[in-house]
Amino acid sequence: MHIPDGFIAPQFYLPAYLVVGGAWMWAARGIRRTLDEETIPRLAVITALAYAIGLVMLPLPGGTSGHLLGIGVLAMLFGVRLAFLAYSLVLLLQAMLLGAGGITALPVNALAVGLVGASSMALCIRWRSSRYPLPAIAVGAFLAVVLPAFLIALVLGLQPIIAQQDDGTPLFFPFRSEIVVPAIMLPHLLIGIVEAVLTLAVWRYACDRGWLH
Amino acid sequence: MSNKARYLFILLMSYTSIVQSHGIDMSIGRAEASIVTLRYHNNEPFANVSYELFVAESKHPYQSGRTDAQGRVVFFPGSIRQWRIRVFSKDGHGTDTPLEVDTDSISRNPGGESVLTTAYLVLGIGILLSGFGLLLLTVKRGKP
Numbered sequence: 001m002h003i004p005d006g007f008i009a010p011q012f013y014l015p016a017y018l019v020v021g022g023a024w025m026w027a028a029r030g031i032r033r034t035l036d037e038e039t040i041p042r043l044a045v046i047t048a049l050a051y052a053i054g055l056v057m058l059p060l061p062g063g064t065s066g067h068l069l070g071i072g073v074l075a076m077l078f079g080v081r082l083a084f085l086a087y088s089l090v091l092l093l094q095a096m097l098l099g100a101g102g103i104t105a106l107p108v109n110a111l112a113v114g115l116v117g118a119s120s121m122a123l124c125i126r127w128r129s130s131r132y133p134l135p136a137i138a139v140g141a142f143l144a145v146v147l148p149a150f151l152i153a154l155v156l157g158l159q160p161i162i163a164q165q166d167d168g169t170p171l172f173f174p175f176r177s178e179i180v181v182p183a184i185m186l187p188h189l190l191i192g193i194v195e196a197v198l199t200l201a202v203w204r205y206a207c208d209r210g211w212l213h
Numbered sequence: 214m215s216n217k218a219r220y221l222f223i224l225l226m227s228y229t230s231i232v233q234s235h236g237i238d239m240s241i242g243r244a245e246a247s248i249v250t251l252r253y254h255n256n257e258p259f260a261n262v263s264y265e266l267f268v269a270e271s272k273h274p275y276q277s278g279r280t281d282a283q284g285r286v287v288f289f290p291g292s293i294r295q296w297r298i299r300v301f302s303k304d305g306h307g308t309d310t311p312l313e314v315d316t317d318s319i320s321r322n323p324g325g326e327s328v329l330t331t332a333y334l335v336l337g338i339g340i341l342l343s344g345f346g347l348l349l350l351t352v353k354r355g356k357p
């Protein structure tokens with residue numbers, strides 16, 4: 001979900017920057033209390049992992065490709081606020097260093113993946129069964145990919161409606177929701193399954209080391 | 214020839230020219246073209262996706278279509294140096310980027326150099342780890 005610059009209209013990304021700014025302030029509040037000498041190195045490594053796996057393109061059926069996110073792992077280990085901030089940092093670095101995703105798309109990606117993705121994982125963890133936690137974690141990781149993908153598809157599908165030339169030609173992303181939603185969702189259903197497997201592997205590793213409470 | 218016949222002749226001649234304007238002439242020539250090649254970071258061609266090519270700041274595309282199976286767009290820049298290309302796939306991948314064409318080659322936009330991808334990947338990890346390292350120092354300093 002590396003939406004480049006030029007795909008999202010200013011009528012959308014400027015308000016989105018205001019919203020994400022507020023969300024970053026909310027997430028940063030009280031962050032010092034949650035960080036300690038044990039948490040920070042783990043957060044550093046998992047954030048670096050999310051940065052790296054987000055750049056490894058997996059070939060998918062239909063000639064397209066996709067990548068894992070790592071947001072499920074971040075949210076599982078560190079909660080919504082830290083996961084949201086860490087993933088926003090990942091998106092910023094990917095955009096600035098590698099041109100993977102645009103600066104104008106950053107608020108949309110951060111809100112969709114960082115906030116909605118992390119929140120869906122956190123909710124599933126909260127509702128997990130103490131005897132059989134695996135299904136809730138797998139579903140949470142799956143939803144942490146699929147829900148943001150759906151939101152981003154809707155945002156892209158809105159662009160030809162909200163920004164057009166006088167003759168109706170789209171000024172930014174040209175495809176409407178009925179085309180974009182299936183094109184984005186189908187690959188992300190597969191990516192969600194792979195992300196769930198990765199998150200379960202990290203969950204088991206984290207449980208063995210007592211990282212989860 | 215009577216006047217009537219003359220008018221009829223002129224009318225028929227003008228009709229013939231109208232009919233001819235609906236025909237299509239074709240010629241084949243050779244010229245030097247510029248080729249823009251679009252690839253994913255993993256070197257897969259960005260194939261069969263929609264593109265629009267603009268002259269510099271123009272709002273209307275000079276050329277549009279789909280990239281070929283190798284992810285290429287071929288165009289004839291003539292004397293125009295400043296271009297902009299927009300490429301979209303239905304799943305949200307693509308680019309919107311300026312191009313500068315010179316007589317020998319196309320200068321790529323910043324960020325398009327796939328050779329540097331690995332270096333930037335490592336640089337990003339370095340920035341992340343060193344940033345969190347600094348954060349760790351401040352947390353340690355804050356504790357008794």
